[in-house]
């Protein structure tokens with residue numbers, strides 16, 4: 075069963091509230107009752123007591139709202155399988171955090187989630203039983219404490235006082251004593267000292283990197299393998315893992331012919347160096363940008379912008395060039411690339427079908443497309459695997475932005491590295507192949523299919539494309555690296571996999587967080603003969 079929605083459907087504002095730090099002003103904070111300086115210390119609390127780690131004195135009794143927000147986010151992630159980037163803005167709003175507190179809570183929650191592997195290894199040395207036997211709430215409070223102690227500029231006494239105060243307020247007096255004792259042991263060393271101790275005697279580079287850069291071993295192994303398979307030096311793994319741990323820059327795109335970045339520039343965004351109509355910022359409240367609320371300017375990773383533009387700019391041999399072309403976004407939800415593609419299609423006089431099987435995500439696609447002239451697009455709610463059979467040789471350009479593990483977007487989803495498993499890679503394989511095959515049936519001779527993943531994993535990238543090329547004799551690979559260069563402002567991204575040891579992979583391209591400051595998007599451009 076499928077259903078189609080015309081371009082007039084689903085108009086509503088979107089984009090508002092997507093900021094990580096979109097806190098509301100808190101009158102109490104503005105009145106100077108509770109302010110935080112850059113080091114995360116609260117100021118104007120009355121007499122400053124000179125506490126030390128060894129003599130912490132009387133503990134704070136109430137939970138600091140910013141730490142409470144971070145704690146609630148960790149609890150929602152570990153106990154309710156929540157997504158941190160969805161929970162955090164809501165909690166920031168609920169607790170009325172001001173901008174500075176929102177920034178502190180964001181750093182604390184995201185930092186503690188990303189570095190959980192390292193922190194759990196540290197905690198294992200400081201707790202006299204396996205940490206898996208700890209009450210999950212206690213473990214989350216400890217993780218928050220460790221992050222303040224070893225990675226934030228929070229003085230040790232404040233980190234201890236505040237974390238113990240939080241634990242006392244939300245967990246109870248008993249656990250707060252345990253937390254106090256454990257965090258004191260953590261505070262005895264800084265992070266480099268802890269890492270030296272944790273990796274002493276290890277020779278396995280994967281294990282060392284896993285502890286040092288807080289990634290599961292299977293992901294370290296997969297990313298090393300991906301670097302090599304895409305023709306890069308395995309020594310880049312350190313820079314890649316570090317890039318996964320850095321707070322990502324917010325990327326905006328102005329929909330071509332529709333949006334303007336002037337307002338974003340006025341608000342402090344800077345022009346993106348890699349792609350036209352893009353802007354960058356290290357944070358801020360996006361909700362105050364009217365263009366973002368209207369949907370004419372959208373939050374979108376530069377890598378996503380580049381692959382969409384590379385597909386739109388590829389020369390076709392399917393007849394009409396540009397005018398009245400039919401485009402398909404086979405896996406469109408929630409609509410980021412569909413919106414950019416639709417705006418590019420509108421400029422060229424083309425039309426796009428945006429397909430998504432999940433009804434609520436299909437609604438998001440319609441919302442994302444609402445800013446684009448409605449005669450340019452249609453939303454279809456259905457399985458992409460049926461499109462090749464139902465609409466053979468019907469489209470000039472097709473994007474298959476396949477469901478994948480997202481291993482290339484770990485910096486944006488702090489908890490996902492702990493949720494994903496190697497078995498996910500295996501499970502997604504058949505779906506990725508069926509979707510690509512359906513797209514290859516649905517594309518016209520001379521038309522182009524872009525196979526894209528936000529994962530560089532070999533099994534989700536090269537292996538899928540290789541299988542398609544092996545099964546069919548009506549395909550040719552186009553130079554995806556050159557297409558990305560042509561879509562970029564620099565013309566010299568160096569994303570082509572020219573040095574890949576795999577023959578068929580030399581025409582594909584791979585963007586990398588540590589090289590391009592984008593998500594690790596893979597792109598293969600396949601023309602049907």
Ligand SMILES: C[S@@+](CC[C@H](N)C(=O)[O-])C[C@H]1O[C@@H](n2cnc3c(N)ncnc32)[C@H](O)[C@@H]1O
Pocket residue numbers: 378404405406407408409410411412429430431432435456457458459475476477478509
């Ligand atoms: C990587 S996301 C796409 C992101 C999207 N292109 C964007 O830029 O916002 C993959 C999407 O594929 C959808 N999907 C899953 N199974 C599918 C299927 N059988 N056919 C089509 N899409 C599917 C998922 O629901 C998800 O929305």
